[in-house]
Amino acid sequence: MPGYGKYRSPEEKEEFVKQLGADAKQRVIDLAENWEADAKDVAEFLIFSSRFPDYSVRNQMLIYKQNPYAMFTAGYNQFEKMGYTVQKGEKGMRIWVPHNITYYRGKESEPWKRLTKSTPKAVRDMIKAGMLETREELQFYRYGVVFDIAQTNCPAEDYPKLVGLGCADELHAAAFDIISEYSNRCGMPVRTIDLKSVALRGYYESETCNITINSRLADTQRLSTLLHEMAHGMLQHGMDTGKSRAQREFEADALSVMLESAMGLPITDTRKEHMSVEYKNYITELKTGKTDEEKAEINEQIDKVFKPIGDLYKRHAPQILAALRLSGIQPQPIKTAQAAPEQEEKTPEHIMDKPKRKMNRSL
Template sequence: MQSKSLQELSALIEDGLKKIIADGKFAEFLAFHSKFHKYSPMNSLLIFCACRHATMVAGLKQWNKLGRRVKKGEKAIMIFAPLIKKVIDIEVDCEAVSESERHVQLLQGFRAVCVYDVSQTEGKELPEEADICHDFGGETELLSKFISVFGYKYGVKHEPLEPDLGGFLTSDNTITLNANKSEEQRLKTLIHEVAHGELNHFKEKSKSRAVKELEAEITSFIVSGHFGVDSSCYSFGYLAGWSDGDISEVKEALTVAYDMANSIIAQLEAAMSLPKAS
């Protein structure tokens, strides 16, 4: 099988993103990416364009280790993989640490690799994956947990607001949520406003308001989807406006939102893994 070059993969990303936006599939892609939040958005995009029903991907060797084989005739999904080189850190005192401890890993670049979705394989049944199924008790528990995790930094208030307003963040790091909205929508709005705060949008002057809103909404969409909360009915209005958007801005917003979503998810999951106080 002939592998694609990095240039070809980059072109696929550019063309794929243009087509997704033009076809009004941007929100669908973000819902897909919420299942693959540990992958870069560009790799997620390559997987989405090649296999929209994908749920779990791995390389040939990894599938073999899990007791599964790729079905005959299945076409590989090409993604980027980092090239890591181990080097000796010359600034570390060699008398204080062993040689192995002096090794550091440096990113040398990227290469194209083949992966396959689980639906393209057959063999041994897989154990239930914690990263794929999330059951944290619904919106009520998740909203409470979100407030407890980020409450030290953001004061959260619930007040009646105008019907078309979900909530807002003020410069003193106070988030006001519309008490007339459902818990699900208040949760989604809370994630959106926390993303604004964590991305320092109040002080960021180089980005337009539209780009800031896109970053916050993509973050909210990915985090909500990761925890099983469907926020599409709230997000489509934000995302549909990018059908004629600048592709470079969308790619940059995806990268920023990807990093922020992973940070928020990690903080929430760490808090959820802690034992409850007696």
């Protein structure tokens, strides 16, 4: 079977794209069903998390209301103790902080005395040394301020792998620019800004068809996120489709992973984890309330989900790959047992159908 870069007949081209689509679909299912986080990555994540304080449910709700994308929060002084500094001009999130009163005594027969600012230093030293018995009582709550890790100068390399921002790669940086231009021509303008978060990587706005990418991401993660958000637009997510969040997210992951596979891009751990979680959530939704016989038919429903995804893949993959080649980037699709080795020849320009200037709602 000829590769993307070889001159071929329309029939050969159609067969090749069909085969790549089938291979990419199977890759999506395999990744979604079988991927599990590496134990080392999970341990690294837990160690990182342990450096930050736990909060009450009430404070968790307060933090979520003020910044739903906050990932790790701590006070100004706590961050400084960890070697990080809150960036100038950042606005903190207000939470409730308990104010406790400390009492101390030397013997059980002695009355409790309140520890205050005027307590002699000698007594304070004895308390620190554990020479005096102490107890605490909650007096009242007052407001305190915490910041998210994204509001500090914590470098990306200090984040654990599971919440990492990707790696630098000049090829992926160049591909990001080219595919952004393709997205613009499809009516999905792309902008890259600091979203003041390490959890929010990007988003697609269905009302305007705009795509926003977090500038904190490194090249590989930025490209992966762009393809995911483009997939939301191509699939018309956000419109009244009646699809659940899990189905929308899995569909976008599936299409973006298929495109990444065609380009030979490494699938990031973040994308694998996200797709795996949403796939399992979607399967659970499909099986809820179903009989054993109906559950056995779930695989057929998954095939129905892949029909529009496969159609969009066949429409956009050749044009994206051609655009990359015309810019001097030679994508290397992931090879399978059925696929022939890639050829050196360049894709002729006439194969690439130029996308429409305005995004058609049927994308």
